[in-house]
Amino acid sequence: MAGGDVIIGLEVHVQLNRLRSKLFCGCSTDYHASDPNTHTCPVCLGLPGTLPVMNRRAVEYAIRVALALNCEIQGETLFYRKNYYYPDLPKAFQITQYDFPLGMGGSILIKGEDGEEKKIRITRVHMEEDPGRLVHAGTIDRAKYSMVDYNRCGMALLEVVTEPDLRSPKEARSFLDKLRNILEYLDVFDGGLEGAMRIDSNISLVGGERAEVKNISSHKGVEKALAYEITRQRSARRRGVAQVQETRHYDELRAITVSIRTKEEAHDYRYFPEPDLVPMRIADWVPEVEAELPELPDAKRERFVAEYGIADDHARSLTSEIRVANFYEVVAKRAPSRLAAAWIADVLKGELNYRDITIDKFSPDHMVEILSMLEGGKITEKGAVEVIRTILDHSGDLSEVTPTRVVEAKGLARAGNDAVKAAVRAAVEESAQAVADYRAGNEKAINFIVGVVMKKTRGRADPGEANRLVKETLDEI
Amino acid sequence: MVMIRELQEGLFAGGSAEEMINSLFEKIRRSRLNAYNHIAEDQALERAREFDRSPWEGSLAGVPIAIKDSISTRGIETNCSSRILSGYVPPYDAHVIERLKEEGAIIIGKTNMDEFAMGTSTETSYFGPTKNPWDLDRVPGGSSGGSAAAVAAGEAPAALGSDTGGSIRGPASFCGIVGIKPTYGLVSRYGLVSYANSLEQIGPLAMDVEDAALVMEAISGHDPRDSTSVKSEGGYLSGLNGGVEGLTFGVPKEYFGEGVGEGVDPEVERSVWDAISKLEELGASWKMVSLPHTKYALAAYYIIAMSEASSNLARFDGLRYGLRLGADQDWHSTFSEIRAAGFGPEVKRRILLGTYALSAGYYGRYYLKALKVRTLIKQDFERALSSGGADLLVTPTMPFPAFKIGERIEDPLSLYMADVFTVPINLAGVPAISLPCGFADGLPIGLQIIGRHFDEVSLLRAAKAYEDATPYHEAVPKEVI
Structure with missing residues (x-):
């Protein structure tokens, strides 16, 4: 799919879903298992007379992200109204940032198409409120009616906009993986929740107009949507049809993109400063937020190599998810660090991926126990893999299964x-x-x-x- | 005429709140003014009975208060005199309503107004115009015309209004009562249905300065739900009797004679000069000052107000609350039809103009420029009211007394001109009061006193001194008797 003729830029909407309350009201953010429209109040429903009040913690989280993405932080926050009609937007405007975004001019490193480190520039990071969620009765272009759920309306969103530095769907995917990883390190984001990250993508072939593809909701979706779009644009070009500047909707079920509007129909959002919010001097907050910034993936990787003497590949794999990195550190303190790195990065992660479960389903104590049995010659490598699988496949109470019991029960003890x-x-x-x-x-x-x-x-x-x-x-x- | 203090004395002496409120409702039902959109009979009488059973304390204990229909009242329909909000009952109380209730007041109903506060005469109301108790053929002023007429006619001892460009002071002037537009930020706007957020404040309308100060004391102060609200020092009542000795009043030359002062009724101008002489007599001094950007105020005001309004009113689509028409079609047609049917012509005019002013390509020419003018006007006031200048300013509230119903409604520009003395105050964010200072052909004339930011204490003190030395606030309109 990489052809060198593909230009991709991303606009990523990230929900700061580790916040306890929404951006402008006190409603709880813990709505994912709730009935529609149960996490709402007069403010996030935009009832007449209500006013927004800035969630200061949200601003702090946003600064955290902007700093971690190496952005310049603005001296003052300034919020605007973006005016447009849509049923998921109860005030008929979205409070967002405009010409003074919170952070500008950042970058992150990804592993590029050629395997080398590649710097992806970040144009801006800004804060805004999430609209509600529309549930269409069928597909967007054929639904007879739609329903609105305002539970997520007013959630704090960050929009992260990249420069058009990505050259393939794979690079886009690896950018998103890295971004998600950083956000989870910062403890501002849980990527496992529905709607946590939504992606709009600008994509064009060199010399052609760009299409904006909206409504991509997963990292896998990005690869598929972009691959589809590249194929579509290439074959249009081959047929002599010029790409026009347009907005396309990604239909995840059908894995295709559908044109929803062209440039001529573009909105005039009539931005103007939100009179109900007062500017905040956030420059004063930066030193404190910066001082409390946790160790980020790249730094952690380097430290793992230096501190635990492990291979760079292992370190990269272990730090690609904060939970795995934390797991490793717990284990490495009580077991030989290189053996632990190999077993966690090469074996445990593979078994977890295969089962599509996260590492919290496995206890570091058990890992230490397994490594210790291995080291003491009590079990073989084959036996150790068997123990890990047995524990992961055990559906009941985890306290019932310990590595020792599995070894006994399955007769896996290495023969004397x-x-x-x-x-x-x-x-x-x-x-x-x-x-x-x-x-x-x-x-x-x-x-x-x-x-x-x-x-x-x-x-x-x-x-x-x-x-x-x-x-x-x-x-x- | 009903005074808060007299009512409270009656209640303290063992009078029944239920009877008192019932007699008010009786009067409202007989009234020809059309001052009320809704009477909260059940809620109010139940609270009155509770009060009679075990009276509570509070600066407004047992006092009935009328509320402008743009202020959210839990359980009482709030329409902003617009068809589009038909049937809308807020599930929450505005901050000021909570404060009034905490001080023991009883909410008796919602008063008529210009639709979404867009007007100077209460004629743009979907429920028809309110009449001026001094002359039923005339307007009560607007947009808080229902509140002013109700108080002037004794249908409520006090009322809340909102003032975006003169909507409390104008009606107070036309109806011969006291109205205060507090400093921007002194009273929480939480629960006030927004017309132009950056300009408006909630304030009291009452029969005299002391009653108005009593209500001010109750409603002002910081509310975390309004980011633009600030802490209040209070002290409005205790500082009331300080007199005007030593105070310097500024008389803005642009408000008299040439320029915007040109259209001023001679009787109005004469009454205001008499008032200035009276203040001098009471020990104050005065001098001419200049507010050089006054002539741009009206244009800047209408651009800002309409721009903000076009965004504020976009949420009314009938989808979640308010007007619903027949069978639903697709979303776009449904909300378009609801908005077409739900808004009156003045509201539509302002939405269209505001939308235009904010459009790409025009934003810099209109909205941004208006904001710059606003800064200049604010600086005008700060200079005139600086430590070397005046402590307070004195001007007419309205250029003329109440006009006839229908006289100006067909000519929006002549109606907008009526706001020429009140609008600059909202642009500057400073506080101002209107109080009676004379009559022209039996119609009340209002005096406007303007203060420094958050110096309501001096403002009220000066107003009280003038009121004590003059008889105008004691006059009662025919309709009351």
Whole structure:
């Protein structure tokens, strides 16, 4: 899909959903499991006479993000009204920022298409309120009616706008992964909640007009929507049809984009300063917020390499999610750090991904226990993988399953020396043909005998150890 | 005529709040003024009975108060005299209503007004015009015309209004009572249905300065739900009797003679000069001052007010509350038809003009320029009221006494001109009071006193001294008897 002729810029709407209340009122943000329109009040419903009051914590969170994205912070906040009619917008205007966004001129590093680090410039970061949510009876272009849920109306949103620095859907995806990672490090965002991140994307082919694709709600969706759009624009060009500047809607179910308006129909939002909010001198807040900024992914990765002596690839994998990084640090303090890095980054993460679950489903204590058994030779690597899988697949009370119990219950304890030696003697005796082949100079015949040993010990012998013992025995005879 | 203090004395002496309020309702029902849109009979009588059973304390304990229909009252329909808000009952009380209730007041009803406060005569109301108790053929002023007429005619001892460009002071002047537009930020706007947010304030209308100060004391002060509201020092009542000795009054030359003062009725001008002489007699001094940008005030005011209004009123689409017509079509047609049917012509005019002023390409030419003019006007007032200048300013409130119903409504510009002395005060954000200072052909004339930001104490003190030395506030309109 990378062709060097693709230009992509993103506008990412991020809900600051770790806040306890909405941006301009006291309504709880914990609405995801609630019935529609139960987390509302006169203010977020825009009832006549109500006024917005700025949630100071939201401003602090926004500054945190802007700083982490290496932006310049404005001296003063200034909010505007963006006027337009839409049923999900009960005041018929959205309070947002306009020509003085909170942060400007930032950047983040991603792993580019060529595998090298690549800097993606961030034009601006600004705050705004989330509109409600429309639920269409069917698809947007064919629905007979739509319903509105105002639970999310008034949630604090950040809009992060990039320069057109992305060159492929994969780069767009990796930008979003990195952004999400940073936001979770900052503890302002939970990417697991519905509607947490929504993406609009500007995409064009070199020399062509751009299309804005709206309504992308997942990282996977971005790759699909952009790939579709590139194919669509390329084939239009091949047919000699010029791309016009337009807005397209991504239909996730059908995985296609649909044109919803062209440039001629563009809105005039009649921006003007929101008279009900007073400007705040946020420049004064910056030193304090900066001082409390947590360690960010890139810094953590470097520290992991230096402090725990682990490979850069492992460090990158471990720090790509704050929860994994925290998990690793707990384990690494009580177990050999390199062994822990390999087992968490290479094995545990894979098993979690396969099951599409997060790392909180696994206890660091259990990991320490497993690594300690491995190190002490009590279980084999194969046994360790089996223990991890068993625990992850256990659906009941987690306190019931400990690695030790799994090892006992499944008979995964590595066979003792005597047992292995006995198995080796028996195997050698039973495998006359293989022994003869070995003696005749066929070294590979030994593998057959090791296989018999493994079978006799039901896999609890260490294959390397078994191999050595078989060789010893054969050479003794 | 009903005074807060007299009512309270009656209640203290064992009088029944229920009887007192019932007799008010009786009077309102018989009234020909059309001052009220809604009477909160059940709510008010129940509260009165409660009060009679076990009287509570509070600076306004047991006092009935009328509320302009643009201020949200929990459980009482709030329409802003517009068809588009038909049936809308707020689920919450405005901050000022909470404060009045905390001080023991009883809300008796919602008063008529110009639709969404857009007007100077209460003629743009969907419920028909309110009549002036001094002459039923004349307007009571606007937009808080219902509140002013009700108080002047004894249908309420006091009322709340809102003042965006003169909407409390104008009606107070036309109806011969006292009205205060507080400093911007002194009274929380939470619950006031916005017309032009950056200009408007809620304030009291009452029979005299002391009653008005009593209500001011109750409603002013910081409210965390309005980011533009500030802490109040209060002290309006205790500072009331300080007299005017040592105070210097400024008389803005632009308000008299040439320029905007040109259209002023000679009787009005004479009464105001008499008032200035009276203040001098009481120990004050006066001097001419200049507010050089006055002639741009009206244009700047209407651009800002209409621009903000075009955005504020966009939410009224009938989708969640208010007017609903027949069968629903698609969303766009449905809300378009509701807005077409729900708003009156003046409201539509202002929405259209405001939308135009904010449009891309015009924003800099109109809105931004109006904001710059506003800053200049604010500086005019700050200079005139600086420490070397005057302590207070004196002007007419309205250029003329109440005009006839229908006389100006067809000519919006001549109607807008009536606001010429009140509008600059809202642009500057300073406080002002209107109180009676004479009569022209039996119609009341209002004196406007303007103060420094948050210096309501001096403002009320001067007004009280003038009132004590003059008889005009004691006159009662024919309709009352």
